[in-house]
Amino acid sequence: MIEKNTELKIIEAARKVFLVRGYSGARMQDIADEAGINKAMLHYYFRNKDKLFESIFSESVNNIRDIFSQSLNSEKEIDNTLINFIATYSEFIKNNRYLPSFIINEMQQGSEMVEDLFKKNIKMYPIEFIKKLKKEQSLGTLEKYDPLQIIVSIIGLCLFPVLAQPVLKILFDYDDNKYDKFLTERVAFLQKFIIKGLKK
Amino acid sequence: MIEKNTELKIIEAARKVFLVRGYSGARMQDIADEAGINKAMLHYYFRNKDKLFESIFSESVNNIRDIFSQSLNSEKEIDNTLINFIATYSEFIKNNRYLPSFIINEMQQGSEMVEDLFKKNIKMYPIEFIKKLKKEQSLGTLEKYDPLQIIVSIIGLCLFPVLAQPVLKILFDYDDNKYDKFLTERVAFLQKFIIKGLKK
DNA sequence: GTCTATATAGGGATAGAC
């Protein structure tokens, strides 16, 4: 087993701690423990907590942006674009449970630093997808809903069960396995439900 | 103007601070300032930060539960039940923006205290609504989806735009007014979209 | 009940040896 370099170990540990606990809940000591080093090293590599946080937050925003544009901008026609997006995006979110709530929460705090980092990194506006929607709407195959309402709905339908996972698990009395099954089955459900909801 | 009693002032201030900043981000000093008193008073009325937090978290869970069961358990048939729920629930969430993310986030931390409080207060499982869905499904008027998938979808469609508000405002370049309009228009959109998606 | 002053702990940051 090759020993990973320290900077990488720190990044991975910081990612784990920040994504679950958030900026204010994260402890430098916890990150050091998770990385198997001491606190001083954190400051040696990343001057302070803010700088370390910035690097984690930025990469998180980039990850969300990449998977989003990558899975939405397909050359296929509308049905397959939707089916493909729902599957790809759901899979990504399932494997990155804490990403959405992390970003949403930090943004909610309204700190300048976070908002600037977000603006700097995000740059995504699904123009191509909106064009595709509008074309179908004018052809009369899709209901004439506001494209942004549609997009927020699709993303929300994929994200919400992962965002609210800790709450929903208790409400439904589902263990990890059952909830995982719920998420897996959800993909097919969403593909059908969304397309039916949009079609004229 | 009648002077509110101190305990009430503390509760209101704590609510404001905890809901936005969360447990770890909240400062007793900020709560004292918001209430217009000094820190010592917080400890006089609520022994410590944990106790104060508990009372806010509990009332938050109760609020969510009340509005949920209240707006879902109507005597009407399925279409009107849905239309009524979407309108009532959306309105409530709009007026209580921070409630959902507060509960979801604290639950994500996985502390025993929070999880116990949640379990103790929540007790909601929409049995009547599920019955109503299943009846329509067996009559062939609704698609035979898993009722829990349906419920998670409806709630998610209402909650997500409020949960993700700080992110979506930036993505869409919407100011407060435009976003408010977006949320208002969303109700009618959701009523149509959801019913179309569910109908056979 | 309400205040000021202060104790105590927690956590981010630095100095300095190796």
Place this chain on the structure above:
DNA sequence: GTCTATCCCTATATAGAC
């Protein structure tokens, strides 16, 4: 580059006067 020891500020909590 990595460690130990320590600094020092911040935040919670308490003591005690009024």
